[in-house]
Amino acid sequence: MERHAHTLHTALAIRGHQVHVFTSPPLNDKGLLSLKLNNSPENLSNSTPYIHCHEGEPGQWRYNKAWEQFLEENQSKPFDVVHSESVALPHWLARQLQNLAVSWHGIALESLQSDIFQDLTRKPNEPISPAFNRSIQGEVPKVLNEIRFFRNYAHHIAISDSCGEMLRDVYQIPDKRVHIILNGVDDHEFVKDLRLGREFRSKIGIPNNASLVLGVAGRLVRDKGHPLLYEAFIKLVKKHPGVYLIVAGSGPWEQRYKDLWPQVLVLGSMNPSELRAFYNAIDIFVNPTLRPQGLDLTLMEAMMSGKPVIASRFPSIKGTIVVDDEYGFMFAPNVDSLLEALEAVVGEGPERLAQRGKACQEYAASMFTAHNSNIAMDADIKYSNNEIGGDETIEELMVGMQFSSVEEVHAYYMKYGKKKGFGVSKRNIRQNDDGTVRWFCLVCARGGTRKSMAVNVMKSRQIIKMGCKARINAVFNNEGGYTVSKVILDHTHSCSPDKARHLRCFKKVDARVAKRLEINDEARIRLAKNYKFVVVEAGVMRM
Numbered sequence: 001m002e003r004h005a006h007t008l009h010t011a012l013a014i015r016g017h018q019v020h021v022f023t024s025p026p027l028n029d030k031g032l033l034s035l036k037l038n039n040s041p042e043n044l045s046n047s048t049p050y051i052h053c054h055e056g057e058p059g060q061w062r063y064n065k066a067w068e069q070f071l072e073e074n075q076s077k078p079f080d081v082v083h084s085e086s087v088a089l090p091h092w093l094a095r096q097l098q099n100l101a102v103s104w105h106g107i108a109l110e111s112l113q114s115d116i117f118q119d120l121t122r123k124p125n126e127p128i129s130p131a132f133n134r135s136i137q138g139e140v141p142k143v144l145n146e147i148r149f150f151r152n153y154a155h156h157i158a159i160s161d162s163c164g165e166m167l168r169d170v171y172q173i174p175d176k177r178v179h180i181i182l183n184g185v186d187d188h189e190f191v192k193d194l195r196l197g198r199e200f201r202s203k204i205g206i207p208n209n210a211s212l213v214l215g216v217a218g219r220l221v222r223d224k225g226h227p228l229l230y231e232a233f234i235k236l237v238k239k240h241p242g243v244y245l246i247v248a249g250s251g252p253w254e255q256r257y258k259d260l261w262p263q264v265l266v267l268g269s270m271n272p273s274e275l276r277a278f279y280n281a282i283d284i285f286v287n288p289t290l291r292p293q294g295l296d297l298t299l300m301e302a303m304m305s306g307k308p309v310i311a312s313r314f315p316s317i318k319g320t321i322v323v324d325d326e327y328g329f330m331f332a333p334n335v336d337s338l339l340e341a342l343e344a345v346v347g348e349g350p351e352r353l354a355q356r357g358k359a360c361q362e363y364a365a366s367m368f369t370a371h372n373s374n375i376a377m378d379a380d381i382k383y384s385n386n387e388i389g390g391d392e393t394i395e396e397l398m399v400g401m402q403f404s405s406v407e408e409v410h411a412y413y414m415k416y417g418k419k420k421g422f423g424v425s426k427r428n429i430r431q432n433d434d435g436t437v438r439w440f441c442l443v444c445a446r447g448g449t450r451k452s453m454a455v456n457v458m459k460s461r462q463i464i465k466m467g468c469k470a471r472i473n474a475v476f477n478n479e480g481g482y483t484v485s486k487v488i489l490d491h492t493h494s495c496s497p498d499k500a501r502h503l504r505c506f507k508k509v510d511a512r513v514a515k516r517l518e519i520n521d522e523a524r525i526r527l528a529k530n531y532k533f534v535v536v537e538a539g540v541m542r543m
Contacts, residue, residue, distance in 0.1 A: 020049070107167070108142040110316075212244070215281070232335050302360075303368065396489075418497075422491060
C-alpha cells in the first residue's frame with residue numbers, strides 16, 4: 001500500500017469510519033511505509049484501518065485472493081461503500097457491486113500519451129523498439145475497452161483536474177459521478193526546516209560554496225524522465241560546475257547517476273522522515289516525468305516543504321500543481337527544453353528561489369494537505385452512500401406532518417427541494433407578542449412576480465420569477481412543535497434535480513472560508529483554485 005493511501009485510510013478511520021483495507025503483503029523495503037496490521041476484530045474500535053493481507057509474495061497484488069477475503073467480510077456485515085485504487089478490482093467483478101467508487105491514478109488514454117512521450121526521447125538513429133510497438137498496439141483497444149466498462153463503476157475519483165476532464169469528455173462519465181480529490185500530504189511531516197536542511201547538506205557532503213542544489217526523488221526508471229535529466233545535467237555542469245544534484249531513489253538509472261559523482265549524490269530509497277530532510281536541503285525540486293497519468297506526490301511534498309519545482313508541461317501538472325508562474329518552471333518533455341529551464345533556475349539563484357518557495361508553501365497549505373483530502377473523501381463517501389441508497393428517506397410532503405421546530409421544517413423542505421430540483425425561500429411569518437412563531441410559509445424560489453427594470457429591453461436580464469404556487473404552510477401546535485397545514489406540490493416550471501446544487505439557496509460560504517479566500521487572493525492564487533478550496537471546505541464534491 002502506497003504512502004498516500006495509508007495516510008488517507010488512517011485519517012478516515014480517525015474521523016470515525018470503520019475502514020477495511022484489502023491489500024498485498026507489505027515489502028520490508030525501507031523506502032516503503034511499513035504497515036500496522038490490525039488482524040484482530042477487537043482492534044476495530046481503534047482509530048486505525050483494519051488491514052487484510054492476502055497470501056502470496058510481498059508487494060504482489062492478487063485480486064482473486066483479495067476478492068475472496070472481501071466476500072467473506074462483506075457477508076458478515078455488508079460495506080456501505082467500496083473503494084478501489086484504479087483497476088485493482090477488474091471490471092467483471094466491479095459489475096457485481098452497486099456501491100463501488102474508484103480512484104484513478106492513471107487511465108489508459110494517459111498511458112497512451114506516456115508511450116508517445118517516451119518514444120520521442122529516442123535518438124534519430126535509434127530504431128523503434130519492439131516493446132514500444134507492442135505497447136502502442138495494445139493501448140488503443142485498452143482505451144476503447146475502458147470507455148465501455150467504466151460505466152460499471154458507481155463513482156469515479158480523479159486525482160487531477162485533467163483526469164477528471166478526460167473522464168467526463170472522452171470516457172463519457174456523467175458529471176455527478178466524477179469527483180476531483182487530490183492526494184493529500186501529511187503537513188506535519190513535510191514542513192520547512194532550514195536548520196534540518198543545512199545539517200543534511202553537511203551530512204551528505206554538499207560543499208558550502210555550492211551555487212545551487214537540485215533534487216529529484218522517485219523510481220529511477222525511463223518513464224520517470226531520467227534520460228532527460230541525466231543528459232541535461234551533464235550539459236549544465238560543464239557550464240556551471242557549482243551546481244549539485246541530490247537523487248533520492250533507486251532503479252536502473254542509479255549507476256549512471258553515481259558515475260557523475262561528486263556533482264551528483266545518489267542516496268537510494270528514503271523513508272518519509274529522511275525525505276523531509278532531503279526536501280529542506282535542496283533549492284528546487286525537479287520532476288522530469290514522461291508519464292502524464294496520475295500526479296506525483298513528490299511535487300506536493302516539495303511545495304509543502306517550501307520549495308519551487310521544475311516539472312514537465314503536462315495537463316495534470318499544469319492544471320493542478322504549477323498553476324502560477326511563481327510556483328516554478330515548466331518544460332516540454334525533451335532535453336533542450338529542460339536544459340533551458342535549468343539555465344533559468346541557475347540565473348535566478350537561491351535567494352529568488354526561496355521567494356518562490358514561500359509562495360509554493362502557501363499554495364500547498366491551501367490545496368494539498370491530508371486534512372483537505374480527508375474532508376473531501378469523507379464527503380464523497382457520504383455522498384456516494386446517499387446516491388446509492390443510503391440517504392435518509394425524504395418522504396412526499398403532506399398535510400399533518402409534524403416537526404419539532406421552525407428550523408426542522410425549513411431543513412426538511414430544503415432537502416425536499418434539492419431532491420426535486422427547485423429552490424426554497426421564506427415567504428411569510430407571523431409571531432406572537434412573546435416572539436413565538438405561530439405560522440409561517442415556505443415557497444418555491446420562483447414564486448411571485450418581478451418586473452424588469454432594464455432601460456434597454458434588448459439587454460434585459462432573465463426574470464426567474466414564474467409565479468409558481470408551490471409552497472407549504474406550518475402552524476404552531478399544542479405540543480410545542482409545528483404541523484404542516486397546507487401543501488402545494490405542483491410547479492409552473494420544470495425542475496432540475498441534477499442542477500439543484502447550483503441554486504443560490506444551496507450555496508453557502510461561512511466566515512472562516514471567506515477569510516481564507518481573502519488570504520488566497522493576497523497570495524495571488526487564481527480563482528479556479530480558490531473555487532476548488534471552497535468545494536473541499538464545504539464538504540461537497542459533486543462536480
